[in-house]
Amino acid sequence: MAHKEWHIDRLKMKPGLVWQMAVNSLKVRISRTTLTLLTIATSSAFLIYLLTLPRSDDLADQQTWYLMLGLSVLVSAAGVLNTMLMSVSQRYREIGTMKCLGALDKFVLFTVMVESAILGFVGAVIGVLVGLTISILLGLLEYGFSLFQYLQFDWILLKILAAFALGIFLTTFGSSIPAVIASRMPPMDAMRGEK
Amino acid sequence: MSSLHTKTIPASDMPDRPAFNWLEDTGEDADLTVMTRDVTKIYQMGEEKIHALGGVNIKIATGEYISIMGPSGSGKTTLFNVIGGLIKPTSGNVFIDEIDVAQLDANELAWLRCRKIGYIFQSYNIVKVLTALENVTLPMLFAGVPPDEAQDRAVYILGRVGLGDRVLHTPKELSGGQQQRVAIARAFANKPSIILADEPTANLDLKTGE
Structure with missing residues (x-):
């Protein structure tokens, strides 16, 4: 009978390699990265600006404010989800190739998720900084140095946290769907871009 | 569709090794690396079924150099993908060093x-x-x-x-x-x-x- 020269083994995923690949992918696709960052940053900047906007007790004003908040979240969610979906869908071939070389399903998945989370985090940092700056500058123009009496800066940490959570959730959620599909496909189907 | 024409060529760096004939079971299983048994692959293209592989039996021994030739659409790439574990065959088994690829997680x-x-x-x-x-x-x-x-x-x-x-x-x-x-x-x-x-x-x- 045949002698076995080797036996089937299992591969381990290396977190360091996941990080390295994610960062490399962001660096190499710098124009797409910038575009995605811009989308996320704009969304969270507008969110922070709205959340710190001075509010009157007038009911009509309140309703307008909630409407703006709802609409802005909806629009930014659609924008970010679309960007992330597209960016992963364009990489089916690359994912298939990596699977041929022995990439584990979870390696593919984690790389995409880490990449998205970095985008969401950095985008939110930029967005929060820009949003706060705009809010404070406009407040200064309108109210002078007593601006903090008018701007809604109470619960500010919670509001910043909300912007971060939204940014990271939208990017990871948007990329998770195509990433899960691509990582589970047989390599050749992924390389052909079939769904 | 499944008119696969196969030809074996002995590896040039092993002139002493006889060409391995996959058509006959020579009992030379000792160095067997790849074996397929009745592998079929059917692609579903809408209503139409395309039989890319119709029961392929092939044995490849260690150190062997094999070329598979055939017109385009004869299933060469499909066989390549099935042996390589890149797609799943519709039926049949692929063994790599006696291990059934379909059994692997x-x-x-x-x-x-x-x-x-x-x-x-x-x-x-x-x-x-x-x-x-x-x-x-x-x-x-x-x-x-x-x-x-x-x-x-x-x-x-x-x-x-x-x-x-x-x-x-x-x-x-x-x-x-x-x-x-x-x-x-x-x-x-x-x-x-x-x-x-x-x-x-x-x-x-x-x-x-x-």
Whole structure:
């Protein structure tokens, strides 16, 4: 009978390699990265600006404010989800190739998720900084140095946290769907871009 | 459709080894690396069923060099993909060193692709965002080779395929022939037992192809 020269083994995923690949992918696709960052940053900047906007007790004003908040979240969610979906869908071939070389399903998945989370985090940092700056500058123009009496800066940490959570959730959620599909496909189907 | 014409050629560096005839069961199972049993593959294209493979039985021994020839659409690439564990056959079994590939879970399959099989594709399929060196290093990193060692070996193999001065170039900066040589280097990275090459020179000019 045949002698076995080797036996089937299992591969381990290396977190360091996941990080390295994610960062490399962001660096190499710098124009797409910038575009995605811009989308996320704009969304969270507008969110922070709205959340710190001075509010009157007038009911009509309140309703307008909630409407703006709802609409802005909806629009930014659609924008970010679309960007992330597209960016992963364009990489089916690359994912298939990596699977041929022995990439584990979870390696593919984690790389995409880490990449998205970095985008969401950095985008939110930029967005929060820009949003706060705009809010404070406009407040200064309108109210002078007593601006903090008018701007809604109470619960500010919670509001910043909300912007971060939204940014990271939208990017990871948007990329998770195509990433899960691509990582589970047989390599050749992924390389052909079939769904 | 399944008019697969197969021809065996003894490896040139093993002149003493007789050509292995896959049509007959010679009982020479000792060195058997790949065996397929009644492998079929049916693609469903809307209403139409395309029988790409109609019960293929093939045996490939260790050290053997086999060319599979046939007109386009005869199922060469499908057979390549089925043997390589890149797609699942509709029915039948593929054995690699006596292990039924269908029995393996996703992780074991990844190990098999990583350590035991080297793929060379018609359309290169090298990762566009990585340099030549990184492309060759990647399968070794997946296999758990320490990064320094992987890099040394990648540089060595790239040198062997004549790209010693091109290691840090990205695929965009390489010609078609050079990209395919990166793919060949990558296929050899983990010292696989099986090298599968699907028309590796189809996209190259005659001189580079040779």
